[in-house]
Amino acid sequence: MIVPLKPGILSSQPLKAQFDSSVVLEVECYNTHLDQTSEVQAFLKHGDAVIKANKIEITDATHANLFFDLPASQDNKQISPTLLIDNPIDGIAILPSALIITGNGNKNTLQKWAPLDIESLHQNENFLFPFRNVLxxxxxxxxxxxxxxxxxxxxxxxxxxxxxxxxxxxxxxxxxxxxxxxxxxxxxxxxxxxxxxxxxxxxxxxxxxxxxxxxxxxxxxxxxxxxxxxxxxxxxxxxxxxxxxxxxxxxxxxxxxxxxxxxxxxxxxxxxxxxxxxxxxxxxxxxxxxxxxxxxxxxxxxxxxxxxxxxxxxxxxxxxxxx
Amino acid sequence: MNSYLYFCEVLNQLLLYFRKDLRQDTRSLAGISSVLLFLVGSAFIAEKCFEDIHAVGWIALFWILYLFAAISLTTHIFSKERSSSGIATYIYNKSLLFYLGKLLYMVFCLLLLGALLTLLLSLFFDSPVQDWTYFIGCLGLTTLGLSALLTFTGMIGGYVTGNQLATAIMIIPLSIPFLLVAVRCSIYALGLVVNTDMTSDFLILTSISILAIGVSILLLPFLWKA
Structure with missing residues (x-):
């Protein structure tokens, strides 16, 4: 009963954004210690590719604002990337389909998402039960x-x-x-x-x-x-x-x-x-x-x-x- | 030739049991007429309550009335089998044949009941059945499975004091798997769902029925062995 759950992300706002624009995600985490470390990283992951948050404002242990510069899209397809938050104390927390990004019709700039550098992520070695949304x-x-x-x-x-x-x-x-x-x-x-x-x-x-x-x-x-x-x-x-x-x-x-x-x-x-x-x-x-x-x-x-x-x-x- | 004679004898015996039950019921008409009155009365009340009914309501009404009429029929048929005569039945009859005779009679009664109920409900409301082959197939298979269940519980109920209530308590939860699959199958017959996978439902209905008959036959000797 005293075994804690793995860190997780309860919610992220807003739910909708557009390509080729900046977005600030207000996230609420669970069982995290964001204020005790300076090495917090956040990513939006779509397929094998990610974009990294260029700025992170930490409010307290479980709340943070993540600043993303969304690149322009190649086409008008809408995607719903997964949000990853990583820090050395808690390891990785994941929120699938965190937001929906839709195209804005601007197809001129072609900027690819970078592949995820797995080495830079941390793993939590403690004995923890899994964090599942809804449950x-x-x-x-x-x-x-x-x-x-x-x-x-x-x-x-x-x-x-x-x-x-x-x-x-x-x-x-x-x-x-x-x-x-x-x-x-x-x-x-x-x-x-x-x-x-x-x-x-x-x-x-x-x-x-x-x-x-x-x-x-x-x-x-x-x-x-x-x-x-x-x-x-x-x-x-x-x-x-x-x-x-x-x-x-x-x-x-x-x-x-x-x-x-x-x-x-x-x-x-x-x-x-x-x-x-x-x-x-x-x-x-x-x-x-x-x-x-x-x-x-x-x-x-x-x-x-x-x-x-x-x-x-x-x-x-x-x-x-x-x- | 011998096996042919044996087959004839078995068939003869079965028909004998069947005729005995039929004669018993036609001599004293109280049981049959009470079930008939129940059916006509309920259908009439339903007509007065609903006036017009949707296909789903029609099929729900059909299976509910069918189940309750079947339960009262069972308690009527098996109340004649006194527990004291159980041992005599065991000695003088081949238990398997006796069971099969009863099962045959139950199937006959329930089919008649189903036909009558369909007729009544079609008379009071317009029949929503689109595919009669599926409907009759579904009714036949459900009747087979329910008859096995009712015969088995009816035989147990013969030993129970206040058997009408005990039989109903035993039957209602046990009959739910049959009725659930039956409702699914009959919904195809009403054309409410177009499902390409309906053979699996019919196969499940058949296999539950065969399971019920098989288990009843296995447990049969223990119902009499006092």
Missing amino acids: HETIRNTFFHVAIWFAMFILFIVSLIHSIRYLRKGNHYHDRVALAFTQVGIVFGLVGLATGSVWAKYTWGAFWTSDIKLNMSAIAILIYLAYLILRASITDTDSRARLSAAYNIFSFCMLIPLIMIVPRLTDSLHPGNGGNPALGGEDMDNTLRMVFYPAVIGLTLLGVWLSSLSYRIHVLKEKWLSE
Whole structure:
């Protein structure tokens, strides 16, 4: 929690400029120490080429005014370059598509942008989480929201295995374990929905959206709640165990199209759907991975511990009722 | 020749179950007439409420009425299967054939229901369906998948005290994946979306239906084994 984010650029004004003119960008940075160093550099990068700011006025640690002389363009094409701010303390901060530069019709002067001198840039060697626009500090919710869903799936799979084993062996131990894991899985699912909801409010603007994955997950929780209701409405112990095991297996099989297939058919705001990045090779930062994978393991173990408590309560309750 | 005879026997048995269920329902008309009344009443109320309805509203109304009529039909059909007679059913019938007979009957009932509902809604509102082949294909596939789901949950519901509510609680969340894909498919039939990729939706609908039937058949013996 105390690991800071990498330096980033929150905003830059104005959003529009013209070729062959001067522009002053007022930038607001995040987690930077601009006032503690004199070696601040700023660039506008388009493709492989950059123009360097000819003057930088630093207001405080996170605010600065950058003066750029925009060259004349070869044609009237409009471009939206990336803004880079570099200093020895923080390393590089990036704002993609910082502003839109449009042509002014003056095609007489032809001035090329210079290639970027990578050697002159600095790298921040500290352990930092990535700065992403829109997400900002909420990027840490990856450790809770995503990890809880992973843990929930593992709990439901364990419950499924015990239901299958109950149907094969007929041992009531498996039935109780399946129930305990399902109960904790439902709690994890509700916590997953709640953390996702808070995250959605911050990044998408609303607690609940029509996003397909969100609604499918809510339905999945409803299916498992129906499992609990089914158990509650059968009085005979044997048929309760048998039927609920059958229903558990059936509902898990229906869960796969619900969560795995249907969301992939439509666009979703979630990562991994509709072309958004997810956990694939280059999609997640390695610094996040160092916390995320232990979080998945830790939350799964927490779920197993809670399930074992729930199991023991069931056993005690049955013992107490039979006495 | 032997396999041919076996096939004939299986078919005969299936038809026997089918006829038994049909006779049971036609003898006491209470169940069928209640579903009919529900359909006509809801369509009538919808007509009075909306007067004119957009194609999206038509298809939404269609699937909602279809789902609820199907649930009440299921509770009606399976309320006749008492839990006490489960073991007798298990001993005297081949469980797979019994299930297939029930499934066949459910498919028949739901198809009839779908046809009736289409007719009613087309009568009260103008039918917005552009491509009847897609619509019927979509209705048929959804019916197949929903029948498998309803037969399975209906059989579980037979053991539950206060089974009508429990069956509905089990069915509604489970039927959503079917209905979502069904709505997508039927939207093509209404000509609201021109999508070149509609075969994948139909394939998904088919595969969810086959999955539901397969899992039901696997779990079937455990529903009776008391």
